Amino acid sequence: MSWTHGPDPSRLRRAPVQQRSAERLGRILDACAGLLDEAGYEALSTRAVAGRADVPIGSVYRFFGNKRAMADALAQRNLDRYAERISERLATVGHDDWRTAVDAALDEYLTMKRTVPGFALVDFAGPVQAPSEANHLLADRLADLLAGHLERSLDAGLRRCLLVGVEAADAVLRLAFRLRPEGDPELIAETRELLHAYLARALD
Secondary structure, three states: OOHHHOOOHHHOOOOOOOHHHHHHHHHHHHHHHHHHHHHOOOOOOHHHHHHHHOOOHHHHHHHOOOHHHHHHHHHHHHHHHHHHHHHHHHOOOOOOOHHHHHHHHHHHHHHHHHHOOOOOOOOOOOOOOOHHHHHHHHHHHHHHHHHHHHOOOOOHHHHHHHHHHHHHHHHHHHHHHHHOOOOOHHHHHHHHHHHHHHHHHHHO
8 A cells, every 4th residue: 555545644643654554554444434334424433443444443543543533534545546546547538638538537436436435425525524625625636637637737717617617516416426326327417518518618
């Protein structure tokens, strides 16, 4: 496990320095994600995570002071993994094809929403954080990735446009996944159309 796939070491009580310790941290976060799916955030506990991860509870407290810190670290790992998945997709997309690049970002989010344990409760910000905080984090990361790939200057206008796009897409996708567990396909198609139409003002 490398730190491109996990929480910011500065947010941990103690950063792992050996591979064995990093693997243990990964098991703790995997256990946290699985328990979030099964029981929700309120029922989550450090003791339950330790049991699921098959580690002493002291190992959990070595990294995290409480369950909120653990959920926040899971959110950071999700964001890092999302960024990596997009980067891999963008490597196959032309530098002038912004619509395919945006589609890649949307498709990877949908895949994680449907397949990644715990993602429904903890996507890119912890469950006790406001959704807007997650959207700001996501918009900033997408701005860096897309501007770099499309070879565009990343000014305040483009950052604002991407933030609005993320906020709008988030609202429609929340509705899509409320209506159907896998996401309502018609609303997902509307989200894609919305992003294309709105982002054209900054990327065409």
